[in-house]
Amino acid sequence: MRDDDKFTHSEEQLLHLQQLLDNADGTGLKGFFVELDVLDTARMLESFPAKTRDLLWEFVPSDLIGEVLAEVDETIRADYVEDLSLSDVQEIIKGLDAQEVAEVLDVADEAIKTSVYASLDEDIRAQVEVLHAYEEDVVGRYMDPETVNVKQGVSLEAVQRYIRIHHLLDDESQEIMITDKYKRLLGTLTLIDLIKQPQEAVVDDYMYEPFTLNDRMKVSDAAALLRSKELHFVPVIDSDGLLVGQLNPTDVLEITQDDADLTLKHMSGVSDEEEVFTPIMRSAKSRGVWLGINLLTAFLAAAVIGQFTAVLDQIVALAILMPVVASMGGIAGSQTLTVVIRGLALGQIAGNNKRWLYNKELWVGISNGLVWSLVVGAISQLWFGDILITLVITLAIFINMSVANMAGVLIPLVLKKLKIDPALSGAVVLTTVTDVIGFLSFLGLATLIILV
Amino acid sequence: MRDDDKFTHSEEQLLHLQQLLDNADGTGLKGFFVELDVLDTARMLESFPAKTRDLLWEFVPSDLIGEVLAEVDETIRADYVEDLSLSDVQEIIKGLDAQEVAEVLDVADEAIKTSVYASLDEDIRAQVEVLHAYEEDVVGRYMDPETVNVKQGVSLEAVQRYIRIHHLLDDESQEIMITDKYKRLLGTLTLIDLIKQPQEAVVDDYMYEPFTLNDRMKVSDAAALLRSKELHFVPVIDSDGLLVGQLNPTDVLEITQDDADLTLKHMSGVSDEEEVFTPIMRSAKSRGVWLGINLLTAFLAAAVIGQFTAVLDQIVALAILMPVVASMGGIAGSQTLTVVIRGLALGQIAGNNKRWLYNKELWVGISNGLVWSLVVGAISQLWFGDILITLVITLAIFINMSVANMAGVLIPLVLKKLKIDPALSGAVVLTTVTDVIGFLSFLGLATLIILV
Known part of the structure; x- marks a missing residue:
């Protein structure tokens, strides 16, 4: 090409x-x-x-x-x-x-x-x-139950002969399993070592202790491990430590790529099984669920605005600027959310680095909030020439962007604690927070500063 | 575990x-x-x-x-x-x-x-x-330039001996390359066949024609191919067909996972290099760019609203319902966008299936638009008890959701034609469209139906 x-x-x-x-x-x-x-x-x-x-x-x-x-x-x-x-x-x-x-x-x-x-x-x-x-x-459902097993003390040459005689090793096999008589996994030998090492040596000399996965582990957890360890072949053992199968490279690819796809889909309100050519009615139905959930949050935002009809009635400029407040908070929050969800997926967020992360995002929110609230304030002043409106929008953008970044950290952490997939509902919850806080601070401040 | x-x-x-x-x-x-x-x-x-x-x-x-x-x-x-x-x-x-x-x-x-x-x-x-x-x-930058090459006509046994004598095959090697004297790739032999096939056979008997990648191919294009073909080992050749290296399983993992990560980050306005623990100032700066771009689109939406102060001045309920129109269109559009971006990445959208896809999304938009506009209309009627407001919001939601789905197909296709990564800017362009169309149809209809 x-x-x-x-x-x-x-x-x-x-x-x-x-x-x-x-x-x-x-x-x-x-x-x-x-x-x-x-x-x-x-x-x-x-x-x-x-x-x-x-x-x-x-x-x-x-x-x-x-x-x-x-x-x-x-x-x-x-x-x-x-x-x-x-x-x-x-x-x-x-x-x-x-x-x-x-x-x-x-x-x-x-x-x-x-x-x-x-x-x-x-x-x-x-x-x-x-x-x-x-x-x-779970991992067991994705594994290849067929493995090539040999005992300790066998020479590499004997292993090669054994493979040839019994026509072992299918297209996907990558390593030889060394097991005891109970099928407990003692170690594995790569095909590379099987070829390159002296043939009279025994498997014990070159076997190593592989990283293994438990057969009942959730595939989503397994995906994080496979990714962070860049593995492409993994023996699978049961809770007694007995060998039950192996994940071949295509199994690993399937698990990790499905997981990445799922995160992307979930973050945009698309269901697991939807593909480009999913039929119309099936698509419409599965997306409808998300639209319904979103509608609840949109009406929550509407209800917040509904509390401030007095000030809206008087100053129409507020209605014009409302989407700016919501939108800047929404983007700031979803930037944070994405970074945190990735960190969680890779197991990089635990214990006291949560506090560091929280502080980091707070400061990123405050500094970007400061910069962009001043920019918005300047534009508003040029547009409406009303210093009180400018004051209100500047403060509201600053508050909403700072809160958005904190919410972007807290929401996925709380969802994870509640055992809800943060990628699945993080975005909806976040939008609700940034909309509500945005309209509340903007119209609330307007009522206090301009109306009162 | x-x-x-x-x-x-x-x-x-x-x-x-x-x-x-x-x-x-x-x-x-x-x-x-x-x-x-x-x-x-x-x-x-x-x-x-x-x-x-x-x-x-x-x-x-x-x-x-x-x-x-x-x-x-x-x-x-x-x-x-x-x-x-x-x-x-x-x-x-x-x-x-x-x-x-x-x-x-x-x-x-x-x-x-x-x-x-x-x-x-x-x-x-x-x-x-x-x-x-x-x-x-490009692919050449990611490849392993070291390959194990043998000539045609050599027996498997000789290949094995050659590997042992010269200590070839590092941890990552997966296949043996069969090349001519110009280093043109004739075929590859898997380690599995090298072990399991009769040792007196020659490499020609078991070599196969592998899928190869060109060294100057963009990694993003390579990622799509590697994913759709589930490959984990690929020889890399130059434009003359000469072997220059190989992609090992970890190289493939790096390419495909970086690509998936990038899509996720780009869709949320996060830059390529941002990770959880990127320092505050670096994060703030890289996210600032996206916030700035978003600000432009938010003010565009504000400008649209600014055209309708007359009707907003008179009916405050419109200001309350505005976020509902924008939000429903935004979600519907981003569901479509995600599905289309994935399809494009996998090379599943080309030629005349674009028309089918477009029709599909139009119908999904129309049917979900119908359902949810009626739901929103019913809520609005209960809330405000004003049949004209109900009529306006129902029509506006229906229009915005239908347009959003069409935009979700057209925007990534147009961006791709312009050689702009749809994942990178698709979401921002889409939000602009759904906000503008949403406010335009909602407030425009209100002016026509209620005010005039």
């Missing part, structure tokens, strides 16, 4: 696919999907509305459908699997690994699920059962 | 470190940092304000300082390196790989940089020069 290329690779593919669709070029479409790998196929399917997508599925090579299904967004998977018969599902999951089978069965009817279970290879079934035994939001 | 644990791993470490600091326990602090790995050390240093951090650096084992420096946030690295002498820097970069040396030298004085360059091992210097030849925002 050249430096000045206008499109990313996926956009080029997408445009090509659209062209084939426009020309109703069946042979072209077939050829297009034969060339794509599983991931690109999934991304292409996600880039079309449901109706076109139904058409496109017809051109996906049938031996890839299972893997593609495991890869696409959950709602798309559910839409597709919904229409399948038992034999379709059985056909599709042939050759899938346990993680993929579990993903497909997750969205299938209970009846189909039970029948498919019964027809699975014993090996795969056991692994799928392990995965399905976990809640949806 | 147990299910009900209140703290993540890093928070526990942080609390422990704070305790040691409170007790001024020098021996404890030394012991604490000896136990930590490079990444944990970096995360701990990032969790304190500059003053405390300066103190903590004293307790970091001196042989780890170089690696820790390469790992911490760039501003922290710059603060530390600023005070170092030439000999300090030379001491610190001993044993670092080219990527780490480049990171440290990036923030050093020109004079120190030149002297250190001259004293580097020829091998490392050549690699550092390769990295420094790239712009800061």
Whole structure:
């Protein structure tokens, strides 16, 4: 790809696919999907509305459908699997690994699920059962239950031979697990060491104690750890310290990127499962919830203004300046909120550095409040030429921006204590505070200074 | 870690470190940092304000300082390196790989940089020069210039022996590159295949054509590709198709997570380099820019309101309801904006699906606009008991929410065409639109319906 290329690779593919669709070029479409790998196929399917997508599925090579299904967004998977018969599902999951089978069965009817279970290879079934035994939001549900385990005292050469004879190591394996007879994890050996170290050495000489995750840890907590430790392969153990699976690089990517996505979506009032091509009614409904919550806060702000009709009635300039007060407080607060939410996600805020952070934000609020309240005051003086109005707006902006920054620290910390995700509701609570404080201080001061 | 644990791993470490600091326990602090790995050390240093951090650096084992420096946030690295002498820097970069040396030298004085360059091992210097030849925002700057290359026709057994004899494969290597005599990349072989396939086979039998990135591609474009393809190892080639380096899993993590972080920060008006413990004045200054831009848009909204003093003077209820109009439009628009920005980042929006997306958002806007304008109208009727005010607010909310959704699609698409990052300025432009349209339709309709 050249430096000045206008499109990313996926956009080029997408445009090509659209062209084939426009020309109703069946042979072209077939050829297009034969060339794509599983991931690109999934991304292409996600880039079309449901109706076109139904058409496109017809051109996906049938031996890839299972893997593609495991890869696409959950709602798309559910839409597709919904229409399948038992034999379709059985056909599709042939050759899938346990993680993929579990993903497909997750969205299938209970009846189909039970029948498919019964027809699975014993090996795969056991692994799928392990995965399905976990809640949806814990690490165990995301792990690969298949690991390559060896005992202590084995030579590297023997490990290599053992792998070749038994066809171990799938595409994703990264390390060899050294376990005792109870499957307690003693250490891991990287493939790099398995290759580069003297082959007569035993695994004990080069194994190391890896960072592990507990199978019942919440994925959101795991995401923070995986990110701050930059891990790309992690053994998963249960509460007894026994090895139950591993997180492969793609599992880690899934966990960390979903978490980052979720923060972004939650901060803008978008629900977890909404994607670009979520159907109209589904989007409207899921966003409606947030609009409703926002309406409550907006009417709270309105109620505050409603307390000051006397002064508003007399000085119309106040109504003109109201949005400036609310807006400056809102931005200042959300800047703080974003920084604090990121810090919390990375586990960097705990104990007495909260006080430092609080002081920092207070001073940032005060200094920016000072600068910008004077700027707003100057503009107001030029505009209205009324020193009392200027005094009122200057003070109100200063108060609201200082309070906004403190609220930007306190709100996520309090929400976290209440075990509410700060990214999910922090922005709404913050806006309520900055609107209420903004209008209260602005119109309250106006009543005191101008009206009285 | 147990299910009900209140703290993540890093928070526990942080609390422990704070305790040691409170007790001024020098021996404890030394012991604490000896136990930590490079990444944990970096995360701990990032969790304190500059003053405390300066103190903590004293307790970091001196042989780890170089690696820790390469790992911490760039501003922290710059603060530390600023005070170092030439000999300090030379001491610190001993044993670092080219990527780490480049990171440290990036923030050093020109004079120190030149002297250190001259004293580097020829091998490392050549690699550092390769990295420094790239712009800061392209893939080449993030890559590992060291790869393990073999020729076609070599047996797997010979590759393994070659690796052992020459001590190749550092901690991060994931695949073997098969190149011709010009260093053109012919294919790659995974370590997994190198181990599991018959050792007498030649690399040609198991090499595959990997997805590659161009060295001069922008990292933001690369991030989208790496995410949509779920890659964790990528060879990097130049415009002649010659192999110049590789992105290891940690490089990929850095690129994709920085990109996700950046989107989040930009959407809330926080600058790239701001972290939780960025000093007060630096935070205040970088946020000030955004506050200033926001002020312009707030005064634009104020100017719109200023056009309608006649009606505001007469009906104070309008001033009370103004924030409701602006707020509902703002939320509806930012929901759309977030979904579209994500779609753009993943390359899922191109060509004629823009029209579908636009229609979708229009209908979501219209249907949610309908529902919520009626709700707001009902509340307004109960509150003010004035059918004309109710009519005005209902229409205004409906118009603003419909327009907001269309703006949420159009603004990022237009910004992208203008080569402006939609995440960076999309939110500000959108707020301007929803405020202006909101106040214009609300007060304009009020003038037409009630006043005239």
